[in-house]
Amino acid sequence: MTRIGILSFAHHHAEAYVGNLRAIQDVEIIGTADDDRARGQEVAARSGLQLFTSAEDLLRRRPDGVIVCAENVRHRALVEMAARAGVHVLCEKPLATALADGNAMIDACARAAVNLMIAFPMRFSAPLLEIKRVLDDGRLGRIFCCNATNQGQNPRRHRAWFVQRSLAGGGAVTDHTVHLVDALRWLLGSTIEEVYAQTNEIMPSGGDVETAGLLSLRFRDGSFAAIDCSWSRPDSYPTWGGLAIELIGERGVIAADAFRQTLSRYPEQSPRVQWHYWGSDANQAMIEEFIASIRERRPPRVTGEDGYRALEVVVAAYESARVGQPVRIPAKGQPTDG
């Protein structure tokens, strides 16, 4: 039996992870702890989970692993606490909101010899895995360029903290850039050297963060990519948003949409069309990888280091938007790829 705890339900993905964990044989969810007492009680009741009085209390029951789904700025404290308790960690993305925090989390887990996995489900997306096979087979030849989108509805409809800088660290750039940065590093097998970004808050955030962002990345191998991370899907959109990439190579173009395996439903009364996803569940495969890495005593396929590389781009994007020019990474004084 592999015993897992969930530290905080601040991120609504935690609710999906409960279902993912329950679908795996010989996994026991020992319970949850949440510093928001009301949220913890509500989720524990709805999901049938035991509610611990604190994260320390949960960790004293010696789970094999925990999933950290706290607000972005609170990831570090919980991950360090889990590492001290000798417990493996799957941390919701983004790893952190500052590079120093990310470094500290990676160090803490390395010292404690526990796994630090980061929740980048796109590594497990069936359409993106198919793209990866096409690229690895060389069917597109050399890849020169990528046009990518990870647009969504404003996530404040799920949780208010997403639009509060003090808890989220930032808005659309923080929330949506990291998935594509990681997917592109993985697909292209190259390192990002330079970031340009422009942002605005013309679409009201309801808080104090940017809602729109366009990024332009340059990779070490000379290829480049654009990322649209905007919360530009209205509440009436047929689904929460999406993630799509278009790759331009020597032999042609290939485009993948990770969430467009859907049925459209047109209700008789409501004017609202809805897209219902029927594709494979990337979260399920990601959670299975976390469990497998614990059982097989090996590092997971997506690590804290990957989370750190994505965070570097987020930090550089904010700096670029501030100065209006591209910004090199890693910034001076930061460690380079090993």
Place this chain on the structure above:
Amino acid sequence: MRVAIVGSGSMGSVHADAWRHTPATVVAFVTASENEPARTLAARHGARLVTRLETVLDEVDVVDICTPTDLHVDFTMQAAAAGRHVICEKPLALTVEDGARMIRIARERGIQLFVAHVVRFFPEYRMARDMVMRREIGRPAVLRLSRCVFHPRKSDNWFIDPARSGGMMLDLMVHDFDYARWVAGDVVRVFARSIRASSPEAQVDHALAILTHRSGAISLVEGSWAFPSPSFRTRFEIAGSDGLITFDGPSATAIETHLHRENETERHEVPLPRSPSHESPYATQLRAFYDALHGGVEPPVRAEDALAAVQIATAAIESARRRMAIEIAPSAETP
């Protein structure tokens, strides 16, 4: 109203067909050297075929320039000096300096200079812009504009010669640079990356530009000559503070491939988008220019707008080359 069309290539032919939807008459085609396709074109429209513009300048009211871009400035100077109105294919010119000269001489000679930014006359683009102007989606925040076509394989291939066409970023992306500015207002900063700049050895032309508008809105403009023939895909979306407009959004497929065949033997010339309608956007455009010349109606696209689009495109090219964002300062000739 009598028109001379300079150029007997595909755009000259498209314009000649479009002029038939107006009361104007195409009386002559001007071509560098007489050739069979040019003779056929002229005969089809009952027009003369001449090799020098001055031969017919006395007979016409309007000179419609459908030549390679590098010739726009000289023909405009010649027509304007003779007091003839000018309609010029896009882009206005290869450089901001040339475009500014064209606008100055038009002002000095009191003639009209209209630039064929035909995307403004495509119904889907026009409707979306009208919606934005009516504030139906609030303030524009993020625009995505994409124009992905195959590599032009014209016989003389002036399109792919940057010295003649300005290259893909000027020749093709200028459409969407103009449209972005038409929808979201003046552009103050441009950043672009292109395969031409990043991998000059590659035979692939594709670019991604980020525009920052004075309003704070941001636009992602994608231009491509990298698709297999005969692709012509245009897409756009405009996200505003109060809603979203999309044209050709994501299709219900997880993966789409457009691979080049080993031997692409089909010889497609200049790619033109096609969508069935009662009137081609080229005809709508020339009717609007006719009304502006004949009835003094405000033209839907001013030369100053076309110059601003050239300014954005040349800034994008410079940005890709110098790997830095380029700030755009308003000039005397831009609005």
